[in-house]
Amino acid sequence: LGFAFMISTFVAKAASATTVGFAIFIIGFLTQLVTTFGFPYSNTYEAYYRTIWSFFPPNVFAQALNILGKATATPEDKGISWNQRKTCQSFETDCIITVDDIYIWLISTFFLWFILAIYFDNIIPNVNGVRKSVFYFLTPSYWTGKGGKMREGGLCSCFGSNRPADDASPTDEDVLTEENLVKEQAAGNEVDPGVAVQIRGLRKTYPGSFNMGCCKCRTTKPFHSVKGLWVNLEKDQLFCLLGPNGAGKTTTISCLTGITPITGGDALIYGHSVRSTAGMSNIRRMIGVCPQFDILWDALTAKEHMELFASIKGLPSSTIKSVAEQSLAQVKLSQAANVRAGSYSGGMKRRLSVAIALIGDPKLVFLDEPVETCQIFISSLVTHKMPHVNLTIYILHRQLAWIQ
Numbered sequence: 165l166g167f168a169f170m171i172s173t174f175v176a177k178a179a180s181a182t183t184v185g186f187a188i189f190i191i192g193f194l195t196q197l198v199t200t201f202g203f204p205y206s207n208t209y210e211a212y213y214r215t216i217w218s219f220f221p222p223n224v225f226a227q228a229l230n231i232l233g234k235a236t237a238t239p240e241d242k243g244i245s246w247n248q249r250k251t252c253q254s255f256e257t258d259c260i261i262t263v264d265d266i267y268i269w270l271i272s273t274f275f276l277w278f279i280l281a282i283y284f285d286n287i288i289p290n291v292n293g294v295r296k297s298v299f300y301f302l303t304p305s306y307w308t309g310k311g312g313k314m315r316e317g318g319l320c321s322c323f324g325s326n327r328p329a330d331d332a333s334p335t336d337e338d339v340l341t342e343e344n345l346v347k348e349q350a351a352g353n354e355v356d357p358g359v360a361v362q363i364r365g366l367r368k369t370y371p372g373s374f375n376m377g378c379c380k381c382r383t384t385k386p387f388h389s390v391k392g393l394w395v396n397l398e399k400d401q402l403f404c405l406l407g408p409n410g411a412g413k414t415t416t417i418s419c420l421t422g423i424t425p426i427t428g429g430d431a432l433i434y435g436h437s438v439r440s441t442a443g444m445s446n447i448r449r450m451i452g453v454c455p456q457f458d459i460l461w462d463a464l465t466a467k468e469h470m471e472l473f474a475s476i477k478g479l480p481s482s483t484i485k486s487v488a489e490q491s492l493a494q495v496k497l498s499q500a501a502n503v504r505a506g507s508y509s510g511g512m513k514r515r516l517s518v519a520i521a522l523i524g525d526p527k528l529v530f531l532d533e534p535v536e537t538c539q540i541f542i543s544s545l546v547t548h549k550m551p552h553v554n555l556t557i558y559i560l561h562r563q564l565a566w567i568q
């Protein structure tokens with residue numbers, strides 16, 4: 165099990181898991197066959213062969229079966245009782261390993277592989293290319309839970325330090341006034357009680373190089389996606405972020421929701437900083453997110469999606485059913501509640517994603533291009549059907565007319 169966990173940290177996609185699993189099965193089958201024929205558990209082989217061979221759990225397991233098989237080969241054989249597990253059996257000409265040794269070895273290697281699995285899981289980049297440093301466990305902040313820096317890029321990538329972009333200076337007067345106000349407040353480390361989110365010079369630079377294998381690198385220029393954003397987002401408001409494709413709207417949301425680490429500046433959400441892991445875990449409890457691309461399972465119905473996410477959010481089980489029904493009614497999906505999401509139209513999927521984002525009365529909701537939903541959603545807000553939503557960050561780049 166520990167070995168399987170460890171291997172799974174290297175497998176990013178479910179589709180490749182089948183191939184990797186089958187490959188390991190074949191390798192295990194062959195090495196078990198070799199073990200059954202006597203390699204390397206006999207005096208003819210050096211001890212280090214046995215040690216290396218035994219790190220692959222199926223091999224030691226095969227040796228245990230081998231010993232047990234020999235002990236029960238004929239009807240007269242008595243087998244091996246629990247008390248005899250430490251003693252060498254009479255049929256063994258060279259007693260190299262006992263069943264007890266195998267038990268101890270398998271239990272110890274379970275912990276070894278399991279710890280390695282946790283370690284690799286932390287240092288190997290996730291789907292967003294985010295990972296912890298190679299020596300993350302040596303930093304006190306990891307153990308106290310008060311921080312810990314996330315990094316980006318592969319383990320053996322080759323980017324040096326990126327020069328931060330110069331902050332883009334706004335040309336609009338009102339934007340400049342807002343920026344100066346936030347800068348002033350940030351300098352005094354004060355947050356207006358009416359402000360839900362204070363973005364303080366948020367910068368995001370995607371590293372400018374990528375690694376090809378471990379030895380060859382090709383360097384491209386770093387890309388500055390968000391260049392110093394200063395803005396206060398008030399409570400009880402619908403805030404819309406408008407901009408053309410590639411303006412950095414999704415990047416801003418990803419930074420605020422902790423999907424990707426920020427490269428400069430800071431943002432406070434209800435007083436919690438997105439820079440610290442402790443702050444981020446508090447933020448996650450109070451936000452709802454509808455990502456730009458739907459993350460839904462084709463085989464589940466809308467109702468099942470709602471029930472699943474409601475239980476993940478920790479809603480009491482007695483309320484889950486009614487919350488699911490209510491939310492689906494709000495996004496006009498009641499009729500399709502028992503239909504699998506795989507057969508939904510694009511708009512229906514977006515509406516379901518919005519309903520999921522609203523589960524558990526989040527204080528703050530991020531909606532990244534909900535397009536089809538915006539009319540329903542805005543009218544719901546305006547008619548106070550969702551009074552719990554304090555602030556919505558709403559992103560749109562096309563249907564400007566809808567929000568006018």
Ligand SMILES: Nc1ncnc2c1ncn2[C@@H]1O[C@H](COP(=O)(O)OP(=O)(O)O)[C@@H](O)[C@H]1O
Nearest residue numbers: 370387389407408409410411412413414415416
């Ligand atoms: N993982 C990434 N690596 C490098 N560049 C990226 C990455 N994600 C986004 N970008 C770039 O950052 C810019 C902003 O992207 P995005 O925030 O998705 O824009 P949008 O405003 O359309 O949501 C785009 O030019 C995009 O190419």
Ligand SMILES: [Mg+2]
Nearest residue numbers: 413414415456
């Ligand atoms: Mg986007």
